[in-house]
Amino acid sequence: MASNPQYVMALDVGTTGTRAILFDQNGAMVDQAYKELTQHYPKPGWLEHDPIDIWRDTREMIGDVLVKTDTTASQLAAMGLTVQRETCLLWDKTTGKPLHKAIVWQDRRTSPMCNRLREQGKAEEIQKRTGLVLDAYFSATKLAWLIEEVKNNQPHVNWDNVIAGTVDTWILWQLTGRQVHVTDHSNASRTMLMNIEQRTWDQDLLELFGIPPHFMPEIQPSLGEFGKTHPDLFGHQVPIMAIFGDQQAALFAHGCDRQGLLKCTYGTGCFLVAQTEQELTRSQNQLLSTVAWTKADTINYALEGAMFTTGACIQWLRDGLGLIQSAADTEPMSKSVEDNNGVYFVPALSGLGAPHWDMNARGSFQGITGGVKREHMVRAVVESIAYQVKEVVDAMNKDGDKINLLKVDGGASKNDFLMQFQADVLGIPVERPEVLDATAQGAAFGAGLAVGFWDSYADLIGKRKVDRVFEPGQGQGKAQEHFQVWLRAVERAKHWTED
Numbered sequence: 001m002a003s004n005p006q007y008v009m010a011l012d013v014g015t016t017g018t019r020a021i022l023f024d025q026n027g028a029m030v031d032q033a034y035k036e037l038t039q040h041y042p043k044p045g046w047l048e049h050d051p052i053d054i055w056r057d058t059r060e061m062i063g064d065v066l067v068k069t070d071t072t073a074s075q076l077a078a079m080g081l082t083v084q085r086e087t088c089l090l091w092d093k094t095t096g097k098p099l100h101k102a103i104v105w106q107d108r109r110t111s112p113m114c115n116r117l118r119e120q121g122k123a124e125e126i127q128k129r130t131g132l133v134l135d136a137y138f139s140a141t142k143l144a145w146l147i148e149e150v151k152n153n154q155p156h157v158n159w160d161n162v163i164a165g166t167v168d169t170w171i172l173w174q175l176t177g178r179q180v181h182v183t184d185h186s187n188a189s190r191t192m193l194m195n196i197e198q199r200t201w202d203q204d205l206l207e208l209f210g211i212p213p214h215f216m217p218e219i220q221p222s223l224g225e226f227g228k229t230h231p232d233l234f235g236h237q238v239p240i241m242a243i244f245g246d247q248q249a250a251l252f253a254h255g256c257d258r259q260g261l262l263k264c265t266y267g268t269g270c271f272l273v274a275q276t277e278q279e280l281t282r283s284q285n286q287l288l289s290t291v292a293w294t295k296a297d298t299i300n301y302a303l304e305g306a307m308f309t310t311g312a313c314i315q316w317l318r319d320g321l322g323l324i325q326s327a328a329d330t331e332p333m334s335k336s337v338e339d340n341n342g343v344y345f346v347p348a349l350s351g352l353g354a355p356h357w358d359m360n361a362r363g364s365f366q367g368i369t370g371g372v373k374r375e376h377m378v379r380a381v382v383e384s385i386a387y388q389v390k391e392v393v394d395a396m397n398k399d400g401d402k403i404n405l406l407k408v409d410g411g412a413s414k415n416d417f418l419m420q421f422q423a424d425v426l427g428i429p430v431e432r433p434e435v436l437d438a439t440a441q442g443a444a445f446g447a448g449l450a451v452g453f454w455d456s457y458a459d460l461i462g463k464r465k466v467d468r469v470f471e472p473g474q475g476q477g478k479a480q481e482h483f484q485v486w487l488r489a490v491e492r493a494k495h496w497t498e499d
């Protein structure tokens with residue numbers, strides 16, 4: 001640890017953008033730097049990120065937050081890293097150059113490959129070994145696609161020098177001066193290549209997807225030292241003490257370390273994750289079994305409902321349709337109309353995740369009549385976020401104990417209209433904390449605890465404050481009625497593309 005450490009830095013390398021945040025001895029957020037990331041859509045259903053941009057932004061945000069707070073790297077006790085999951089890339093370890101842009105978790109280009117594997121009867125075995133539903137969402141088919149693409153178009157690549165990784169691995173490799181090629185169990189559990197019981201790369205699956213084992217990073221516990229930042233980067237070697245997938249980090253920040261505790265993060269997608277401790281729970285309702293986090297001698301599992309497109313459709317309203325100027329506009333616009341005026345939106349812009357797992361579903365507006373205004377369309381999009389979460393809460397309720405409170409976080413949870421509508425449609429209270437960046441908070445808490453900057457997880461969790469509890473209100477009846485209509489709209493949007 002640094003001689004007089006004052007802060008822990010969290011790096012949250014998300015889908016929408018990259019954040020560096022400083023947390024002080026009280027576990028409070030001191031300041032942050034943030035930059036939005038360019039999204040590349042080369043074809044319908046495809047989404048890529050430039051790994052060079054991701055690394056450049058990470059470096060810049062670290063520098064910016066240090067400058068803003070007049071801090072030097074020597075005042076940092078540790079760094080914690082949390083990232084968008086499943087997104088993956090290949091790079092040359094001698095040049096540091098990516099062989100292709102990273103394929104993002106929302107990307108659907110490998111749906112045909114998944115369909116072929118399903119036809120070959122592989123889905124059940126894959127689910128048994130990985131805890132995951134066979135879907136283009138996960139890294140395995142994306143890596144297989146990348147290898148094929150590079151083989152076909154870059155004949156001179158020296159494959160001995162190629163390594164692979166998810167975003168955590170790429171950033172860790174860069175932070176450590178290209179020394180450490182490692183991931184953690186929570187990220188590895190999302191690749192569809194890790195055996196969830198043994199917690200090692202599954203050799204049969206690597207073979208099935210044509211991925212040479214030497215491409216893969218070593219898997220380490222989520223909490224513990226991964227390496228130190230290279231001295232040339234920030235003038236000081238800061239230990240990197242925690243790595244989590246973003247959803248697992250948020251679960252950690254909410255204090256969900258016991259069976260039955262759960263949270264829902266409203267970011268690019270929505271992710272409802274329930275802690276199951278040492279028990280590897282298998283869902284009967286299309287939820288995923290995943291690793292929550294690991295320490296040197298313990299493992300915590302979780303059950304997860306992943307909804308791909310929630311905040312992302314708000315971004316689409318802004319950048320694709322130009323119906324809003326900023327994400328925040330959706331709140332006053334939704335409130336300005338009495339209801340959705342019969343309009344329903346199915347947010348299947350990247351297919352549908354839990355509980356449908358339909359890679360061929362596509363987005364649609366339904367129920368449009370002549371009186372429909374921009375505000376109704378916007379409201380229909382916001383409502384669709386809450387409806388998706390309702391479906392997943394229903395699935396969780398079928399799998400286990402009934403959920404009676406929803407703890408939330410993430411960028412879109414600052415929308416009061418959405419949170420009230422969520423409470424109404426669920427019929428249970430929705431609890432929003434003061435700090436909505438639970439993802440970053442989780443990475444900081446993990447790193448600070450692992451390095452001994454803080455000594456009590458319970459104290460850190462105890463200090464978190466609730467901002468507001470949204471109780472189900474007068475809108476309940478109507479919201480729940482409209483949910484039933486929305487389910488019909490979903491049926492019509494399913495199986496839209498054929499491949």
Ligand code: ADP
Nearest residue numbers: 014015016267268311312314327328411412415
């Ligand atoms: P991620 O970690 O997935 O990058 P964030 O937690 O940073 O996501 O949240 C960003 C997402 O939240 C964006 O998709 C954005 O459209 C959405 N968002 C931000 N503010 C609002 C708002 N007031 N209402 C609805 N959605 C919002």
